[in-house]
Amino acid sequence: MNDASFQFAANADDIPVGKTLPLEFDGQHVLLCHTKEGIFAIENLCSHALAHLSAGKLRGFRIICPLHGGSFDVRDGCATGKPATVDIRTYPVRVIDNRIEVQLG
Ligand code: FES
Numbered sequence: 001m002n003d004a005s006f007q008f009a010a011n012a013d014d015i016p017v018g019k020t021l022p023l024e025f026d027g028q029h030v031l032l033c034h035t036k037e038g039i040f041a042i043e044n045l046c047s048h049a050l051a052h053l054s055a056g057k058l059r060g061f062r063i064i065c066p067l068h069g070g071s072f073d074v075r076d077g078c079a080t081g082k083p084a085t086v087d088i089r090t091y092p093v094r095v096i097d098n099r100i101e102v103q104l105g
Contacts, residue, residue, distance in 0.1 A: 006094060006101040013098060015039065020063070022054035025104055030091060032100060033058055033074040040074040041093045041102045047072075047079065047086035 007025060015021045015034040022044050023030045029044035031054050042063065044054050051067035058064075062071045062080055070084025077090040092103040 005105060006092075006103045009041070009093075009100045009102045011098050012039070012095055012100055015100075018058060020054055020058050022052070023102075025102075028104060030102060030104075031063070032093075032102075033063060035061055035074065037061070037075075039093050039095060039100055041091040042072065042074050042077055043089040043091075045088070046070060046084060047088050048084045053088075 009023055010021055017034050019034055021032040031042050031044035033040045044052055046053055046065045048070050051065050053063050055066040056064045061073050061075055063074050064071045068083050071081035072088050073080050077088045079085050079087050094101050
């Protein structure tokens with residue numbers, strides 16, 4: 001994919017470390033997660049029963065689902081806590097100056 005496939009998502013100032021920001025791009029639900037190691041973008045739907053992860057808690061690199069407590073690593077989308085067992089999608093992110101951009105693909 002080329003650079004043109006990155007889309008503006010938010011300003012970095014809009015998401016303090018430890019916080020998340022839900023976004024929607026043409027029906028794709030994306031959640032930006034600001035960790036100590038940077039900003040990651042994940043699908044904003046739990047793979048267990050499709051709860052919005054934006055209503056959950058970000059703890060370090062883990063996002064904890066608000067519905068049944070399943071969890072995922074926001075860096076790679078891996079399911080890290082039951083009852084979630086199926087990984088979720090992640091999206092490439094880049095930050096240029098203060099602009100966060102996401103590659104949806
Ligand atoms: S919907 Fe997320 S753990 Fe069940």
